[in-house]
Amino acid sequence: MATVHEWTGLEALALRKALRLSVRAYSEHLGVAVNTISNWEKHRATRRPNTESQAILDTALAQADATTHVRFETELAKLGEGGDPAASVARVTIPRPRAWEYESWSEDIERTVVALSHQNFAFATDLLHRWTSRYSTSDLDERGLYLLARAAALQGDLKRDQGAVVGPLSAQRSYAGARSLYTQLQIPRRVAQLDLSLAVVTEMAGDLEPAARQYEDLAGDERLAARDRARARLWVGTALSKDGHHDYAARVMESAIREFEDLSEQEDWSVAQQKLALAHRGAGNLDAALRLIDVARSTGVTESPMQRVRLDTAYGHILLSDPATLDDGLHVLDDAAKRAAQYGLTHQLRSITDIRRTADGASSPTRR
Template sequence: MATVHHWTGLEAKALRLALRLSVRAFAEHLGVGVRTVSKWEKLRASTEPRPDTQAILDTALARADVAVHLRFETFLSEVGRPGEEAAGLRVTSVAPLSWEYESWADDLDRVVVALSQQDFPFADNLLHRWLSRFKMPQLDEKGRYLFARSTALLGDLKRYQGTLVGLLSAQHCYIGARAVFTQLDIPRRAAQLDLSLAIVMEMSGKLETAARAYEALAVDSRLSACDRARARLWVGTALSKEGWHDYATRAMTAATHAFEDLAEPDDWSVAHQKLALARRGAGDLTTALRYLDVAFTTGNARSPMQRVQLTTAQAHILCTDPATRDDGLRLLDEAAQIAARSDLGHQLRSIEAIRRTCEGAFKPPHHRPGSCEWQTDDRRESPRISGKPRS
């Protein structure tokens, strides 16, 4: 177990980092003032805690578990005992140290959680903390991996916000991260970014291009079975937006069966939500409401985005029938309020587009031709894109 014969601000900061506490939380943990800890952080080896505080630090270290002791020893072994150069823990190299890699990876896990809850400011702050600290030439293989992951997550953040400028930024982030993962020979990560780029294409209105990309990724061995099923689901999503609701339903149903086989309840629920919208487009409101009921009863609508998507789907279906159009418009207002509070720009634009349609003259759903053509054989009708039959 690690021991310290004489504490300085340097060892105090190493303990704080090993405990993975903020300055304020570390001060509360020790029972000292935040200004005291801030002084240690600033002066490092050139300041020494008072004798009674030295004893408090001894106790905090002694009570820490083995993992904390290992991190504490690692931090100190990397920097040694700096002399007059002691301005911080990193005194010998501009490249990241192993403890920084560990903190970076931990922060990326926190970013994933923040994005799932649409806490965009917090996620953005964590990502830029690392992306602004290091440059690619400084980084070894592990550092480049973390840098690429950070860049990809920044793309997710921009995509979720969904502004037009944000979509371009997301595309730029994905392309950059994919290049790094390709260089590192991590094909699964590169393929996941191909999937993200297809989503950006769909959100930008490039439905035919997105559908082709999804279709290729649905059979891409680089992806996991779950990601391939998602690609198959999104083939249906893009085709439904183009007006090919029956073929979209078949593609989505195949994805739904895959999610069931893979025991992925959340994806299974989302697939039913997408199926509901495809059947709405086909004019089959009874089936649409049945699918939506499954999505509501099995889904996990805890995040703002999930609530907006489910509420918008329900509103869209209700707006299709003149008898329930007022209820649909009321739900659209609810979804718009949640989307505005959560900075979900793409969802807001979708809601406004639905509202404009609903507030106009009622027209029954009908096939809206897009860039696809019909191909007929003795088994089924299916769309083909740019003259190339689908498999």
């Protein structure tokens, strides 16, 4: 965003035009007398507002949205054409990238979020690379660093969904980079969200006990929103269940489900039903597991290939636990594996392979 080092009537006029306000409305907006504004605009570059007015104008510009900043820069250029453009440039720093480039970057980040929700990894990669390859941190002001941090976090999501969990070009590395930037920008909520993402990576890498401890800490972390704290609590249960503590995991998950109900978070509630179903499967409560997975399948989001694969994998896993439905379970897992391969969901594909291998090992004596 543009930064004014010293305001004159010229910059004050450019800001009024950018805000699209009349002189009277501008005076009300700033809390400055109409005559004062008229004097600024009459004398333009030769009139410097007093110290208090300088601060008021700083605040007005800082609070303006990105579109207003674009108009402010444009108005300054127009007004400079009638006088000495260099005089205005000396008082105003317009960073690179320009405001409209930041707008394009923001739009591409939102498009990346949509692409990732549909597991369109190639498109998401192109959108992110378009910007992360263009600028280094030294080129960017705070807004640019914020966008770079968001891009790094989304890069972590992309790598996580593709199954690249740890290593030089992994989700862990991208999340750590994003966390460092948010720490630099002093945005604690985002730092905590990255801590949560790093805990997920720890769990996916198979380090279940440390992951459970990290989730437990974050479940009570006031930096996080209530929804993220409830997710952390749910994932405590997930890690416990994977580590074989199914009954305890189920109790923790039920607590998270109640939180999602209180928050009216339907999607998270459905995902929690799926995870609770697997905990009951691990405890040998197959009737409860089947009932819960039916709830998850009927209420969950199925437009996302990732969630469809997760639901089918959980359903197939439960069916495999009963010899009477073993063949049905294998069929469901085969379909899930095909969809996972189609969308490049490597981690999910490995999970399906591990489940099938375990089932084959358990059933081989019977089949002989």
